[in-house]
Every structure is written in C-alpha cells, then in structure tokens.
Amino acid sequence: MSVTRIGFIGTGIMGGHMARRLAQASFAVKVWNRSPGKAEALLHFGVTVAAEAAEAVRDADVVVLMLSSGPICDEVLFGPNAAADAMAPGSTLVVMSSIPVETARRQGELAAQRGLRYVDAPVSGGEKGADEGTLAIMAGAEADTIDALKPVFAPLGRVTHVGPAGAGSLAKLANQLIVASNICAVAEALLLAERGGADPARLREALLGGFADSTVFRHHGRRMVEGDFVPGGPAKYQIKDTGTALALAASLGLALPVATEVDRIFRGLVDHGDGDLDHSAAIIELRRLNTR
Structure with a gap:
C-alpha cells in the first residue's frame, strides 16, 4: 500500500x-x-x-x-x-x-x-x-x-x-487504568508529605530515579507541587476511560477495586466543576476529601 x-x-x-x-x-x-x-x-x-x-x-x-x-x-x-x-x-x-x-x-x-x-x-x-x-x-x-x-x-x-481490531482500544484502557491509578497514588503521596511536614517538592526530587519514579511522577507530580492544573488532558476525559474500563470488566465478571476508587475520585472533580482542569487536579479532590 x-x-x-x-x-x-x-x-x-x-x-x-x-x-x-x-x-x-x-x-x-x-x-x-x-x-x-x-x-x-x-x-x-x-x-x-x-x-x-x-x-x-x-x-x-x-x-x-x-x-x-x-x-x-x-x-x-x-x-x-x-x-x-x-x-x-x-x-x-x-x-x-x-x-x-x-x-x-x-x-x-x-x-x-x-x-x-x-x-x-x-x-x-x-x-x-x-x-x-x-x-x-x-x-x-x-x-x-x-x-x-x-x-x-x-x-x-x-x-x-x-x-485484531479492538485490541488497540483494549490496550489503551489498560494504559488509562495504570495512568489514572498512578496519578492518584502520586497525589496521595504528595498530600501525605505536605500534611506530615515535609516539603513536597523536595520529596519529589528525592524519589526521582527510585522505584517510585515514573512519567506520571515526573510530570504530573511537578504540576501538583506547582499547582499547575491547566490542561493538558482534562480530568473529565479520565472518567470516560475509567468508566469504559469498569463497564468492560463488569461484562467479563471482573472486580477492579482500585479502578473503582480512582473513578470515584475523578468523578468528584467533575461533580465539583473541576473537570476541565488537568488530570493532576486529582490532588484537589483528595484535599477536599480530607477536609470534611
């Protein structure tokens, strides 16, 4: 061709x-x-x-x-x-x-x-x-x-x-579950550092190159530390992917508890009108959950 x-x-x-x-x-x-x-x-x-x-x-x-x-x-x-x-x-x-x-x-x-x-x-x-x-x-x-x-x-x-056709979309769902879960884990870790009295920026620097390092940690972690939530990929698109993955899992008889919780966190951003912010804004929803 x-x-x-x-x-x-x-x-x-x-x-x-x-x-x-x-x-x-x-x-x-x-x-x-x-x-x-x-x-x-x-x-x-x-x-x-x-x-x-x-x-x-x-x-x-x-x-x-x-x-x-x-x-x-x-x-x-x-x-x-x-x-x-x-x-x-x-x-x-x-x-x-x-x-x-x-x-x-x-x-x-x-x-x-x-x-x-x-x-x-x-x-x-x-x-x-x-x-x-x-x-x-x-x-x-x-x-x-x-x-x-x-x-x-x-x-x-x-x-x-x-x-075959459809396998690409299946691979992307797997990718999105890993990315979304990683974003939330990074947000939790940085929030823990902040509330515990450590400098989140220095924590991020300390963990670079270790087992906790990843593309998400490097890029989204930096955005979380700097409060830079300008899209990028809007958080509202994340729930399209997590929701699709969870629906497919249900049809296969699979329970995905981590993905279910991650989906809930991103839906909280959308429910509060923050869905147009970058995925990194997951830390905003985690802060909100911990100030109730």
Whole structure:
C-alpha cells in the first residue's frame, strides 16, 4: 500500500500536532475539524482545510480520526453525511481516538462492508507526545495492514501491533487504568508529605530515579507541587476511560477495586466543576476529601 494522501479528522489538542507532523513528513494532508479555526491554524504547514468531513477523506489513501469519543467517531463516520461512504474502496481507516472495545470491533465490521481496511490505534503520551512525535501507538488490525502503515505512524511515534481490531482500544484502557491509578497514588503521596511536614517538592526530587519514579511522577507530580492544573488532558476525559474500563470488566465478571476508587475520585472533580482542569487536579479532590 502506497500512501501519499492523508485525510485527517479532528485537529484538537493532540490531533493538530499529529496532522502538522504528517504534513511536515511530506504527506499531502487534508484536514477537517468541527471548529474550523483549529483546522485553519495548520494552513501555514501546508495542509489543505476541507469544508466537510467527506471532502477531507474522498481522495485519501489513509484517513485518520482523532476525535473525543466513540459516539462522535460513529456520528462522523457512519451518521448523516457519513464520511466513511466517501472513502475510496481499498483505502484505510485509522481511528486513533480512545473508544470502547466493542465500538472498535463494530466500526471494523462496518468498514469492511464498505471495502475499507480498519485499524483502531489509540495513543498515549498526551499533548507533549503528539507535539514531539513520541506517542505510544497501540494498533489493532491485521499484521500486514500495520506493516503497510509504518511510514504513516513513524512521524507520530512508536507503533505496536497488539492484535485484531479492538485490541488497540483494549490496550489503551489498560494504559488509562495504570495512568489514572498512578496519578492518584502520586497525589496521595504528595498530600501525605505536605500534611506530615515535609516539603513536597523536595520529596519529589528525592524519589526521582527510585522505584517510585515514573512519567506520571515526573510530570504530573511537578504540576501538583506547582499547582499547575491547566490542561493538558482534562480530568473529565479520565472518567470516560475509567468508566469504559469498569463497564468492560463488569461484562467479563471482573472486580477492579482500585479502578473503582480512582473513578470515584475523578468523578468528584467533575461533580465539583473541576473537570476541565488537568488530570493532576486529582490532588484537589483528595484535599477536599480530607477536609470534611
């Protein structure tokens, strides 16, 4: 599969950086976004801005979606004015949004009915990873499809083939449970230090390089110490992922007590109107719980 033309739908916090990197890698990129201003900001990188989603995908070899949820992906792809119907048979649809496993599997079936290849390839690494091209990409599809897409994934980050369609979304749920739980554990540790009389900033410095160190500890821990809760990834999106993971676990007869508590903490942020703050704001909810 030779790829020269890419249709890109969703140029928000992460998608804008991803579309820009693909254009800078010499692909012909045509973008569409519901808020036109976010798409038009990419014009000086050589992208073309489409007036409609169907226009963005019509002549593309590969179409990438980076939208906020499964229902929104479904609406754009298969709803009224379905973008998938405008795609050329034999082209490839790559959904890089975080969507439920069953949604990815159903989308794969609908794509196949239209003669399209389908990949669910959610990512981890946040805005920084999207900007720098260091995303972890978890891809579900046939192995030969992933191999053919490696030149497309290369400007975005590191791709790993984890199984058939739906497996990418399953891997992302596992990632999100680890990240969300780690954020809450870091918040608890820093709160304990603060209330116990230690300097949280010095504690963070002391633990760097030890077993407690992690990407979350380094980046979100710093934000917690500095009180920097500007998105980044809003906390309200975290409960989309924890809720989806818990629903899947329930369908499999699994109890996930840590994930259940983490989900409750993030829902507390949303309930108090703090859902637009960065994930690191979990420490705000923990402080609130400990001052009642």
